[in-house]
Amino acid sequence: MKFEVTILGSSSATPIFNRNPTAQVLNINEKLYLVDCAEGTQQQMLRFDVKASRIDYIFISHLHGDHYLGLVGLLSSMHLNGRKKALKIFCPPPLKEIIDLQLKYSETTLNYPVEFVFTDAATKGVILENQDIFVETIPLDHRIPCTGFLFRQKKRLKKLIKERVEELQIPIPYYAALKKGNDYQSPDGTVYQNNTLTMEPPEPKSYAYISDTLYSDKYLAYITPVTMLYHEATFLNDMLDRANQTHHTTALQAGEAAIKVKAEKLIIGHFSARYKTLNELLEEAQSVFPNTELAVEGKTFVISE
Amino acid sequence: MKFEVTILGSSSATPIFNRNPTAQVLNINEKLYLVDCAEGTQQQMLRFDVKASRIDYIFISHLHGDHYLGLVGLLSSMHLNGRKKALKIFCPPPLKEIIDLQLKYSETTLNYPVEFVFTDAATKGVILENQDIFVETIPLDHRIPCTGFLFRQKKRLKKLIKERVEELQIPIPYYAALKKGNDYQSPDGTVYQNNTLTMEPPEPKSYAYISDTLYSDKYLAYITPVTMLYHEATFLNDMLDRANQTHHTTALQAGEAAIKVKAEKLIIGHFSARYKTLNELLEEAQSVFPNTELAVEGKTFVISE
Numbered sequence: 001m002k003f004e005v006t007i008l009g010s011s012s013a014t015p016i017f018n019r020n021p022t023a024q025v026l027n028i029n030e031k032l033y034l035v036d037c038a039e040g041t042q043q044q045m046l047r048f049d050v051k052a053s054r055i056d057y058i059f060i061s062h063l064h065g066d067h068y069l070g071l072v073g074l075l076s077s078m079h080l081n082g083r084k085k086a087l088k089i090f091c092p093p094p095l096k097e098i099i100d101l102q103l104k105y106s107e108t109t110l111n112y113p114v115e116f117v118f119t120d121a122a123t124k125g126v127i128l129e130n131q132d133i134f135v136e137t138i139p140l141d142h143r144i145p146c147t148g149f150l151f152r153q154k155k156r157l158k159k160l161i162k163e164r165v166e167e168l169q170i171p172i173p174y175y176a177a178l179k180k181g182n183d184y185q186s187p188d189g190t191v192y193q194n195n196t197l198t199m200e201p202p203e204p205k206s207y208a209y210i211s212d213t214l215y216s217d218k219y220l221a222y223i224t225p226v227t228m229l230y231h232e233a234t235f236l237n238d239m240l241d242r243a244n245q246t247h248h249t250t251a252l253q254a255g256e257a258a259i260k261v262k263a264e265k266l267i268i269g270h271f272s273a274r275y276k277t278l279n280e281l282l283e284e285a286q287s288v289f290p291n292t293e294l295a296v297e298g299k300t301f302v303i304s305e
Numbered sequence: 306m307k308f309e310v311t312i313l314g315s316s317s318a319t320p321i322f323n324r325n326p327t328a329q330v331l332n333i334n335e336k337l338y339l340v341d342c343a344e345g346t347q348q349q350m351l352r353f354d355v356k357a358s359r360i361d362y363i364f365i366s367h368l369h370g371d372h373y374l375g376l377v378g379l380l381s382s383m384h385l386n387g388r389k390k391a392l393k394i395f396c397p398p399p400l401k402e403i404i405d406l407q408l409k410y411s412e413t414t415l416n417y418p419v420e421f422v423f424t425d426a427a428t429k430g431v432i433l434e435n436q437d438i439f440v441e442t443i444p445l446d447h448r449i450p451c452t453g454f455l456f457r458q459k460k461r462l463k464k465l466i467k468e469r470v471e472e473l474q475i476p477i478p479y480y481a482a483l484k485k486g487n488d489y490q491s492p493d494g495t496v497y498q499n500n501t502l503t504m505e506p507p508e509p510k511s512y513a514y515i516s517d518t519l520y521s522d523k524y525l526a527y528i529t530p531v532t533m534l535y536h537e538a539t540f541l542n543d544m545l546d547r548a549n550q551t552h553h554t555t556a557l558q559a560g561e562a563a564i565k566v567k568a569e570k571l572i573i574g575h576f577s578a579r580y581k582t583l584n585e586l587l588e589e590a591q592s593v594f595p596n597t598e599l600a601v602e603g604k605t606f607v608i609s610e
Contacts, residue, residue, distance in 0.1 A: 014385045015378075017351040039378045040345045046322040063410040065381050073320075073344045073374045080319045094410040101406060105368040105399040107449050144412050 001029045001132065003153060003205055003304040005230070007269065008044040009036075010295040012234050012248075013066040016273040020297055021066035022211065024230070025050050026151060029132045034058045035149060035209050041070035042077055048298045052078055057128065059135070060091035061211040062121070062146035068095065072102045079110045086113045090127050090135070092145055093118040121145035124222050138222050140213035142247045148210040150223050153304065158198035165197055205304040208261070212270065214247040215257070225262035228303045230295065232270035233281055251281040255288035269295030306334045306437065308458060308510055308609040310535070312574065313349040314341075315600040317539050317553075318371040321578040325602055326371035327516065329535070330355050331456060334437045339363045340454060340514050346375035347382055353603045357383055362433065364440070365396035366516040367426070367451035373400065377407045384415045391418045395432050395440070397450055398423040426450035429527050443527050445518035447552045453518070455528050457511040458609065463503035470502060510609040513566070517575065519552040520562070530567035533608045535600070537575035538586055556586040560593035574600030 004027050009020035021038030025045075032055045034041075045052060052074060060068045068091075078087070089095070096116045103110065117127055119137050122145075128135040131154070138148035157179035165175070170184055178184060184192045205227040212232055213219065223229070235243045237252035249257075251268055258266035268285050271278060278294050285292040293301065309332050314325035326343030330350075337360045339346075350357060357379060365373045373396075383392070394400070401421045408415065422432055424442050427450075433440040436459070443453035462484035470480070475489055483489060489497045510532040517537055518524065528534070540548045542557035554562075556573055563571035573590050576583060583599050590597040598606065 013381065015347045015351055015382055017348070020348070039375060040348055042320045043322070043325070043345055046320060063407075065378050065407070065411060069374070069378045070344060073370050076318060076370050077320055092410075094406075098403075098406055098410065101399075101403055102368075102370070105397075105403065105449070106370060144410070 001153065001156070001304065003028050003151075003207070004300050004302045005207060005228075005267075006048060006050065006300040007267075007295045007297055008041055008048065008050070009038050010269045010271060010297060011066070012232075012270045012272050013064060014273040016276075019271065019273075020044055021069075022270055023070065024209070024295070025055070026207065028151065028153075031056055031132070033135075033151070036061055036067040036211065037069075037071040037074060038066050039069040042074050044297065053081065053083060056085070056087065057135075058087065058089045058091075059149050059209075060089065060095055061140075061148065061209070062142060062144055063092055063094060063098075064144065064212065067211065071095075072099055075099065075103075075110060075114070076106070076108060078112065079108065083112045086115060088115045088117060088128070090117045090119055090137075090149075092121065119147045121147050136222075138208065138210065138219050140210065140219055141216055142212045142214070146212055148208060148213070148219060148223075150206060150208045150226070152206040153204035155204050156201035158194070158201055160198055161196075168192065168197075170197075202304070207303050208263075210257070212248060214244060215249045215253040217260070220257055220260045223261050227263065228265045228267065228301065229258050229261055229263040230267045230269060231257050233268035233285060234270050234272050236275075236280055236284055251284040252288060255285040255292060258285075258289040258292070263289075264291065265301070266292040267295050267301055268292060306458065306461070306609065308333050308456075308512070309605050309607045310512060310533075310572075311353060311355065311605040312572075312600045312602055313346055313353065313355070314343050315574045315576055315602060316371070317575050317577050318369065319578040321581075324576065324578075325349055326374075327575055328375065329514070329600075330360070331512065333456065333458075335359075336361055336437070338440075338456070341366055341372040341516065342374075342376040342379060343371050344374040347379050349602065358386065358388060361390070361393065362440075363392065363394045363396075364454050364514075365394065365400055366445075366453065366514070367447060367449055368397055368399060368403075369449065369517065372516065376400075377404055380404065380408075380415060380419070381411070381413060383417065384413065388417045391420060393420045393422060393433070395422045395424055395442075395454075397426065424452050426452050441527075443513065443515070443524050445515065445524055446521055447517045447519070451517055453513060453515040453524060453528075455511060455513045455531070458509035460509050461506035463499070463506055465503055466501075473497065473502075475502075507609070512608050513568075515562070517553060519549060520554045520558040522565070525562055525565045528566050532568065533570045533572065533606065534563050534566055534568040535572045535574060536562050538573035538590060539575050539577050541580075541585055541589055556589040557593060560590040560597060563590075563594040563597070568594075569596065570606070571597040572600050572606055573597060
């Protein structure tokens, strides 16, 4: 099952020419999940051929502009482009008020339904479950209420060992039960253990999106273990005081976080505009966690094939 | 006195890859006046080296997203970049409510003063006068309250004919009176007519910004005559019905408008995303008004040297 993330924006609030503020899009089994939606996200989607019509879910971590100011424009464009199917937005409660006010004064009534699911920045909890995944909110510690999001694949069914199943001439109606783990009793009364007829499915993979936060063990505990960790790394560690003061983290801390949560891979992003080039941030994170990559606009990272 | 406009965005609401929604910036005597501020305007300013710190005035024509959704981000960035000097925003009244709500939930108190001057879409009137210009609102006919803006240079002082003034040994303290048009009486009682001592200043130039509107003679009368006309041209004239229905204009109508207002030059913009290339729009406007150019991102048009 496809499970990958494409970076649409990698910068923090102050604008910088060659980077966009935060947004990324997950493709999970050919459904698109937009995570944060800074100003310019629509243009980035056009640039990287991400179809807005394929987005069913939008997640907004918090109400600093560099994480949501592109949302009203995107909703309007979906309307102008004739969208009819429902959209679910997971966000802090005031975002509905902000959107409603802007639609009111532009005298726009969206011609598709929007369902809001309000996040609570104080509690960890499942906010979405569908056939492919669970999504949980992760309470973070920022200057205003802020949540990360943990995307976890559902455990899939076991796979039949085809030759064995055919050899025993097990009737097709039994297959579903076998995939769920049941044993098989043949007409002559012989019992075949499930593990002789099936293979375990691949372990579910997971992706944690840790947007703006002060470093703490608390949120790391919530996401351990995780396959791929996206973690903000606004500053280099020589600016740790500034990071603490603004409730952000450093590239070094992001690397340490990746170790603690037993991640296979770390993506760092949300870079301060003071860094014209990003090598130092990458090297600092890699000094503690070698399998680190930079969030770069347009780049896709595969969490599971 | 420098008087020029740089295009930052030329498209209408539906996004298109290679164009940005509407924004432009006037440089009048080295002061910057931002006119509309669609999503992505900040990035466009970085791209074309327009310094946000030099903007003292922002004008918003109406509250459709493709004309103002970049404003809150721009205000936040000015704040983050340490702006202290005051900013004046001329806009429909609800925009203050929208901005205040977004700043409230991001817990941001701007560290510079913002003065709002509310436009009234029903009346023509001067909303700004400073040493260089007058700015007037132009009532337009769109689906929601909408104003255009007319920028008119002030009439400058007369220029002294230096050789003549020196020949007559006119004392310097008299110069200011001569520039204003007074005659000069020499100590021997001879009166010298002002027009023998000074030259007329150049005629004041003007720029009209006609954003979204149904075509009508009414707003054209308000801006006649004008040096340079920016006029929306959302559609080709074969879509006149659609233009009328959505309260927009066609490239042909923009050309006709330029004739009526006795413009020297016409700039057309606000192109629908349906037009991947713009030649047809340009040719249609030029068929009635040859001195037409396309609003193209990054292009600067000189209204007066």
